Amino acid sequence: MNALSLQLSGAAADAAERVVPGLVEDSFASRLFQQDATLWGPAAEDEAGKRLSWVGLHRSSRPLVGEVAALREELRGRGVDRIVLCGMGGSSLAPEVICATAGVDLVVLDSSDPDMVRAAVEEGLDRTAVVVSSKSGSTVETDSQRRAFIGAFTDAGIDPTERIVIVTDPGSPLDQQSRADGYRVVNADPAVGGRYSALTAFGLVPSGLAGADIAGLLDEAEEIADLLAEDDRSNPGLTLGAALAGATPLRDKVLLVDQGSGIVGFPDWAEQLIAESTGKEGTGLLPVVADAGSEAVLGAADDVTVVHLAADADEDEEPASAGAAASLVRVSGPLGAQLLLWEVATAVAGRVLGINPFDQPDVESAKQAAREVMASGGGGSDVPLAVDGAVEIRAANLDPATVGDDVTTAVKALLDTLDRDAGYLAVMVYLDRLSHADLADVAGPLTETLHRPVTFGWGPRFLHSTGQFHKGGPPVGVYLQVTGTAAADYPVPGKDYTFGSFIAAQAAGDAQVLAGHGRPVLRLHLTDQAAGLAQLRQALGTP
Known part of the structure; x- marks a missing residue:
């Protein structure tokens, strides 16, 4: 793959043009690579002072x-x-x-x-x-x-x-x-x-x-390190960070669309970097791992920026615009270079948003809630609102009368609370992600139906990424949690709990924290995974 390339158009280009000069004037890039912990304000200084050695890892x-x-x-x-x-x-x-x-x-x-x-x-x-x-x-x-x-x-x-x-x-x-x-x-x-x-x-x-x-x-990262450390308006790290976080009003949904980049799974890595770093204090950027179909539906939305992860750095053409209102970014380059680029851009985004990009307060709160559930012997043992076939239905911050007693009605009750101008749906699935990998495909059809961003997270994996944004970001999400009874449990040697009870506690703890933040949560527990998944797909309209 050729050298790093970054192209912007629409609102992303406008944001970079407005924000980057101030970052250059403040010597943000050179100070970042000098590990200046004051760049994000006094409240973040202590944490930042212990978290900046990543700028020199290509050498160290x-x-x-x-x-x-x-x-x-x-x-x-x-x-x-x-x-x-x-x-x-x-x-x-x-x-x-x-x-x-x-x-x-x-x-x-x-x-x-x-x-x-x-x-x-x-x-x-x-x-x-x-x-x-x-x-x-x-x-x-x-x-x-x-x-x-x-x-x-x-x-x-x-x-x-x-x-x-x-x-x-x-x-x-x-x-x-x-x-x-x-x-x-x-x-x-x-x-x-x-x-x-x-x-x-x-x-x-x-x-x-x-x-x-x-x-x-490491070679690929080292080749662009000096460029990313320059206080210059062409610095791609400053430009990308400003494009993502600098729009006014903020475009807080970032669609990551792979267009043959050759970097397999990069959106999943970028998702955790961006969401966990920025989703706090009621603001942040929600990365959405998407496909071209989702872009066609959401690309012109005024709260969305589309990022194309492309293959050829020498290609001059801009990504196809979804309309005049689109905010578009096109980035390409080798993996080592992109890892460092996106880390710099995320640090820049934290500065632009006025938050500390190095802490994750709501990840810790979910962990604590899971520990408390385990200590109490819980983990989904509460009585469900209803049982429909192989699915137990539970809910928080939803009217039980609208949830009803079947899965289709319950899903509709959740989706009816979705803000169709600024909201998003998070599907959070606590199952074996390898055996049920195709379940992630529900995000595309749901996006087409709702005309709003849909994230899909495997639990407990997503707790360390979008889980922070769910609770610390703006209160515009609705949450569908799916858990299931495993074919057989598995003991944790030397402990008085099993993996089955542990993952149940993680799911229950996360739901409790979301509910405590006033978020609407629909919890569907599959007592028989095969039968329950069939019911779930039918309710979602994604056979």
Whole structure:
């Protein structure tokens, strides 16, 4: 792929023209690359002061290249040709994109779903190595997955210390425990937040072990670092950030449309970076992973910016406009360059929006709510409003009389609350995302029906991305939560809970926090997943 290219038209171009000169005058770019923590105001200064080393990772991460290569050869010598990554949020999404783009296999376990955990643990265990990634070292999902693999390796007569690699911040509980237990530990840069960590050990260790060219990735980032650090109106990082966050009034829905970029799954990574960084204090940008059909429906909406992730940086033509009101961005370039570009643009967007792009207060609130649900023995044990076939119906901030006693009526009750000028629908599904991957296709037909943005998130994965925007952003969303009874539960070794009870608590906790913010939530629990999904599709009009 050729060099980085950025093209704007419509409202996006107007926003950049208005905002970028002020950023240049304030020396934002050079100060960012000098790690100036004052760029986002006094309230953000403490957090920013601990989160800015990502601007230099193209240099500081170089020692990992040789270390990872040597470890890969060591594992291959033990017959390992399958790498599983246990991680959440930025710890899993960046390696997923890196490996998919490189065409190498990486099994990403970023779920508490018992069926998904079982498949990851039991398939090919004799040839498997596991990377356990947790910045804090206390992420419950990751710790539970780690315990499952330790138990499986031990039961199979395999020394888990020879098959599990830990990636965490120095001095974290996981770091201390793992070193004491004899595990190999790779420390990440503690001055980088999780969603900016693509070029740290969190992104590079699992990707390199799987066979991706991580040195080339760092090269691609390094080639544009100086450009992104320049206080110049042509700086693509300043331009992209201003285009996304600078429109007046704010266009707070960002449609990410892949147009043959060759970067597989990039919108999913950008989604968590943008949503978790900006969705707070009643504002923010909601990324919507979309297709061309969705663009045709929403491209001219006055609260939407369309971003085309394109293939050829030399192509001069602008993306086809959906109308005079369209706000259009076209960006292309190699993966390493785009990772750094979008991180810079997100930091710029935080400045323009007047928020701290490095905290995630509502992610923490959802985690706390899940812990409280588990402590109380809950997790969906409350009595449903109605049961329709294989679906239990629950709701919050919806009139029970309108919810009715069948799935179709309940879905209609939720959608009737949608603001058709500024709202969006979030579909949040706590099921095995690999076995039910085609369920994500419901977003397109729903967009055509509603003429409003529809996001689709796999739980608990989305809690580390759009989950922040759902609760901290503007109160214009309506939320459809889908959970299900697994074929069989799966124990968490050494704990008094199972994966099934844990994911139920995560879903219930998230619903509680959404409800506490006054958001309308429809919860559908599938007691039989096959039958329940058929009912759900019928109710959504997406067979």
